[in-house]
Amino acid sequence: MENLFSHPVSEPEPSEQSSNELEPLVVTVVVPSNVSHAFQGFTDHPHLWWPMEEESVFGVGSHVEFEENLILETAEDGRTSVWGTIDDWQPPLSFHASWYPASTPLWSTEIRVAFRAVDDGTEVRLVHDGWEGAEDPSASRASYVEGWPRVLQRYVRFMGGAVA
Template structure:
């Protein structure tokens, strides 16, 4: 007998396997400059590097900013949408926010971004988690896993860093 319950269906997925599938997306990049400069580049100047044409609700011409405890996108015509709510703000070391660009806050993921001094400048570690509430958790996670490297490559270039060949442009 393989199981305490001999009638158990062996095709039922192991919950641990499912969780591995939905683990956090973790991206790490390094930019030249101090932690203070890197944090400001990420949070105060997001509108200068974020690819709004492909990763915005209103497209090119809109403006994204960290405003008080919100991450907002504003369209050219003044419409706004909330991308997330900042619930832990520790400048210049880190922030944590809910993340739901283009959707309501009824379901959101979690985003933590941390900044740490390293020999070559500042290391930025982005951890994006909380896929379980999505309509299709695996597809949602896969989309973010594919998109974050491109988005962060834009940030690296904005900060004066170089993106290694073979990495997203």
């Protein structure tokens, strides 16, 4: 009689890249100012440079700000949307936040923005990771591959830098 378990053990089919294997998204820009001024421009004045017409919950007329431990968008009519919760604040060197614009903390990813002096001013490095926390990890990452460079180029222009 054949052994019930004698059939060859097959390896599972390789699946497409799973959400926990998605690489962090890293976007780096340089602004022509010192570290402290670069950090301040990013965290104190996003309402002056963030492209609300393209990257927001409520659209044109709303504004984004860092308020206490939140990154918050406020619409003209007063409605608010929390984009993220800051859990590590190290001015003027970096901050880290759970990130969930137009969603909830249940579906959050993570961003870390670090500021470092370089010859031409300050390097601003944004690392977006934690894709496994997104509702649709691959689609979320793909969206940010398009969005973050556009957002950071607006910041560079606001800070007086040349836009690539």
